[in-house]
Amino acid sequence: MNERDFIALLRPLAGPGALNLDDDAAILSPPPEHDLVLSKDTMVEGVHFPAGRIGGGFSERLLRVALSDLAAKGARPIGYMLSVAWPRGREPHWPSGFVRGLHDAQSSFDCPLIGGDTTATHGPLVATATVFGVVPSGEMVRRSGANVGDDVWFTGRLGLAEAGLALVTGRPTALSAADQLAAEEAYLRPEPRFSFRKTLRLYASACADISDGLISEAGHISSASQVKIDLARTHTIGAEFGDDYELLFTASPDHRNLLQAAAKVIGLPITRCGSVKVGSGVSVDAEPIEPSGYRHKF
Incomplete structure (x- = not known):
């Protein structure tokens, strides 16, 4: 050919x-x-x-x-x-x-x-x-808009893509049959969250897709917005592989109910995983942590 x-x-x-x-x-x-x-x-x-x-x-x-x-x-x-x-x-x-x-x-x-x-x-x-x-015009959601006091959220379920790669490459996992199918789909066919775009434009102050891991993407928003992102440890466990291509976004606490209602209408789970603080960098349960994630080495 x-x-x-x-x-x-x-x-x-x-x-x-x-x-x-x-x-x-x-x-x-x-x-x-x-x-x-x-x-x-x-x-x-x-x-x-x-x-x-x-x-x-x-x-x-x-x-x-x-x-x-x-x-x-x-x-x-x-x-x-x-x-x-x-x-x-x-x-x-x-x-x-x-x-x-x-x-x-x-x-x-x-x-x-x-x-x-x-x-x-x-x-x-x-x-x-x-x-x-x-x-x-003027409504693109950037990484640089997070405000002190905002909530931090992610869409969907994190960690599935890592298990999906294991399945695709023939490595064993402890997942159920149903979760194995979901994991393989998450790795091979990640779902861009276009159905959530109007809600993002209405309520999100900053957003990034989770390509290199939760903490890594929180670091991008932190750096661009010049704030500290404090994440709950519960939601960081098993979420550092990346490749999930879910959305990490910040929004005012005043919009919690509106965000949850809009996500429910389209069947999209969203999870509040932290908050925006004064300062810089990323912390987990208030303990500073170096933003990690996949980095290409040249």
Whole structure:
């Protein structure tokens, strides 16, 4: 398979702005009175996903992970660009599976392909998704808005992705059959929390998606907002692996009931896990802790 063959596989995924993938650029116009929000994620075979599994699981996870950043901003996705360095000499069925995974993910979130680039490599698969979203002008939720006295919350259930990776790589877990299925889904198909975006825009003062672990993301909000994030130890146990792609956000205590009611309507569990204090850094039950989490080493 060559580059043109792969582009032909991708062409059915293209949205109107992609110009049928026949041009060297795409056209994208945000709706009136909206801001354009952009983010990018890269996945490397053997680093972000088990080596040798470069089909639909790889690509679906790539796009979902990238879209999670838009969800944390309160944005709605409108398209993405894809760059792929495809390994030479792999079986020809892998690219078809890769495209099917993209199809499944973009169909779930109405987020068409609008362009990108392809090349070959003698190394592992490297793929990058650049995602585009829109948000009403001035309403993007940043990491920098946390206020002293705010509550700290997270969505969903933390720690499942770590168990999911164990299952995908054939390692044993102590989970029930039902939890094993949920864990595998959490790792392979993380759910960007777009259904919560309007609530975030209404009530959240700051937000980050939990990609590198709860304490690590709390550190990002702490640094950007110049406050201390104090977490309850109960909620930090088993939550430092990362890859959960849930949302960590802060909000005024005045909005507790409204947040819980809005989350209940869409069936999304949310957990109050701490509070915002005067100071800097992250503490657990008032004891300072160094924000940890996954860090790439160069």
